[in-house]
Amino acid sequence: MAIHLCSHPLAQHLLTGLRSTETNPQHFRPLARRLTTLLALEATADLPTMASPITTPLEPMEGQVLAHGIVVIPILRAGLAMLEPFLELFPDVSVGYIGLERDHATAVAASYYCKLPQVQGCTTLVVDPMLATGGSAGQAIDHVKAAGATDVRLVCVVAAPEGVAAVEAAHPDVPIYAAALDRELNAKKYICPGLGDFGDRLYGTL
Ligand SMILES: O=P(O)(O)OC[C@H]1O[C@H](OP(=O)(O)OP(=O)(O)O)[C@H](O)[C@@H]1O
Ligand SMILES: O=c1cc[nH]c(=O)[nH]1
Numbered sequence: 001m002a003i004h005l006c007s008h009p010l011a012q013h014l015l016t017g018l019r020s021t022e023t024n025p026q027h028f029r030p031l032a033r034r035l036t037t038l039l040a041l042e043a044t045a046d047l048p049t050m051a052s053p054i055t056t057p058l059e060p061m062e063g064q065v066l067a068h069g070i071v072v073i074p075i076l077r078a079g080l081a082m083l084e085p086f087l088e089l090f091p092d093v094s095v096g097y098i099g100l101e102r103d104h105a106t107a108v109a110a111s112y113y114c115k116l117p118q119v120q121g122c123t124t125l126v127v128d129p130m131l132a133t134g135g136s137a138g139q140a141i142d143h144v145k146a147a148g149a150t151d152v153r154l155v156c157v158v159a160a161p162e163g164v165a166a167v168e169a170a171h172p173d174v175p176i177y178a179a180a181l182d183r184e185l186n187a188k189k190y191i192c193p194g195l196g197d198f199g200d201r202l203y204g205t206l
C-alpha cells in the first residue's frame with residue numbers, strides 16, 4: 001500500500017485526543033491543527049531544493065530553497081481544519097478548494113464546488129482528514145490531475161484500508177500520508193475505530 005504513517009509519538013498522542021468522545025469542538029480544532037503540522041512535515045520531507053547564493057553576515061555561501069511551488073487543496077468542509085498549518089509552514093502556497101459531500105444513505109460523494117489555482121509544475125497536496133471509501137479523495141485527485149497536476153500527494157488524519165486500496169487502484173502514483181490506518185469501514189461506511197464524522201466534530205454540527 002502506498003501509505004506513509006507518521007511515526008512521531010506526538011502524532012499518536014494528538015490523534016488519541018481527536019478520537020475521544022470527551023473532546024469537544026473547542027479542543028478538537030487545535031488538536032487537528034497540531035497534528036496536521038506533523039503530517040505536513042512528513043508529506044513534504046522529500047521536496048526538492050535548489051541552490052540559492054546568499055551572503056551571511058560573515059561570508060557568501062550557497063543556500064538551498066524549495067525548487068517548486070506548492071499548492072494545497074483542502075476538501076471542504078473537514079479539510080479546512082488542515083489548511084492553516086500548511087499556510088504557516090509554507091506561506092507562499094497557492095490554495096484551491098474542492099467541495100465534496102457524501103450522501104448519507106449511499107456514502108457516495110457529490111461535488112458542489114471546485115476552484116483551483118495554477119497547478120502545473122507544482123507539488124499539489126490534497127488534504128482531507130478522513131479517507132473512508134476513498135470516493136472523495138479519488139474525485140478530488142481526478143480534478144487536480146485534470147488541471148495538470150503531476151506531483152500529487154494526499155494527506156489525511158485517519159485512513160481505512162478500503163480507501164487506501166481505492167486511491168491506490170485509481171491513482172497509483174499518489175502517495176498517502178496519514179496518522180493512522182484503521183481497521184475497517186462499518187456498514188454506514190464510517191471508519192472504525194475512527195473518530196466519527198470529522199466535519200461534525202470540528203464544527204459542532206450533527
Ligand atoms: O472516503 P469517503 O468515503 O469519500 O469519505 C471521506 C469524506 O467524508 C467526509 O466528508 P463529508 O462528506 O462528511 O463532508 P463534510 O466534510 O462537509 O462533513 C470527510 O471529510 C471526507 O471528505
Ligand atoms: O469515519 C468517517 C468516514 C467519513 N467521513 C468522516 O468524517 N468520518
Ligand SMILES: [Mg+2]
Nearest residue numbers: 197198199200
Ligand atoms: Mg462530514
